[in-house]
Amino acid sequence: MAEPIPSLELVERVIAGERRAIARMLSRAEAGLAEAREALDHLYRRAGRAHVVGITGVPGSGKSTLVAKLAAAVLDTGRKIGVIAIDPSSPFSGGSILGDRIRMGEIAGHPSVFVRSMATRGALGGLARGTLEAVDVLDAAGYDMIFIETVGVGQDEVDVVRAAHTTVVVSAPGLGDDIQAIKAGILEIADVHAVSKGDKPEADKAVSELQSMLALVLPAAGFKRAVPVIKTSSPRNEGIAELLAAIDEHREYLATSGLYEVRRQSIRERRMLKAAQQVLHDEFERHREGRMAGVIAELAAGSISPQTAARRLLAHIGIEVKR
């Protein structure tokens, strides 16, 4: 048996764009290994150039197919493209079937494309644990644009919005749940809307419905920028260049308006808080049978409230909460 390569030894190879090293580092980011943290910190400091684009929408709306087409369009501009495709894990076994690669076709083998599938593994919010560290890895490895595909059917999209510079919401005619999606607040989270399956006869109606809905909702929600609605057809390769142009324009808009730095800082702060939550969670699990046992017993007996127990948990790891 060969010993695993230490993560720190992978850092330079990742930066050099070596595919096996990138792939291995992505696994370690996903697993949240303590051994990989220092290496991931190095990569984080090398990252920060990539344009991170979230692609979300209900299952079957055509996201994966569209991402494959967009990837080809990005390649045509001479950029390197990374894709992280996230699917939910089975709540029963913790395992998952990751099927987004089916739609990627041959583009996934292009030397300037890297596609990686990830499972949510029970993480809330649609993103998998380690997704953002995985983005850092691809960013440090020189991928110019990184798409994160997530299944969104409600509150789930929110996490991807908070992680991406640009969010694209994909909808499609004939799924029967257009109204549902809108109820779930999908309208406001998009920087760009894509209506896929534009080759279907009902597509124009879907586009105009979406446009009138946006005209109603966005001004009320204080939006200053008009949100583009782009009709695409993946089999006909229509609207793909326009969609990429709209994504690039949004990046420009962020830069010229000064919002890019604001968004980046809010992503950093959110990541900090998520990491802190994870630490707390892991500490609790680690000390469940040990130092935390007393608190848990009192909680079980009903002699303390969850609020009080939470403060005791924090005190155990050295955080004193005054309030």
Added chain:
Amino acid sequence: MSNIIRVIIAKVGLDGHDRGVKIVARTLRDAGMDVIYTGLHRTPEEVVDAAVQEDVDVLGISILSGAHMTIFPRVLKLLKERDAEDIIVLGGGVMPDEDAAALKAQGVKEILLQDTPPESIVATVRRLVAERGPK
């Protein structure tokens, strides 16, 4: 080093049956593994590229078209070229015993014929990953 077993399941070649591989994919998922399914009619190049990018422990290829004696050697060669020989290659489908023996001699770790029960597929994957050790 990470503990969840990642498997890629691929169909290479012309045959258009994916019922079997889908059942295998579900079986492995239900055993707690992450299973990447690539769909039908993949080329050896596509499958090996996917296995490398996904950093899988196991690459399972099902072939029912009879082309196994050309496809598996090609896959093994591509893995070698990409410095990815540590990826465990499993074969599935139908083939005569002497072909299975020849492929195992070339580096395919195990051939699981079409009537292999699901539990034994899970057990084989776990055993081979354990024998390889942490990655």
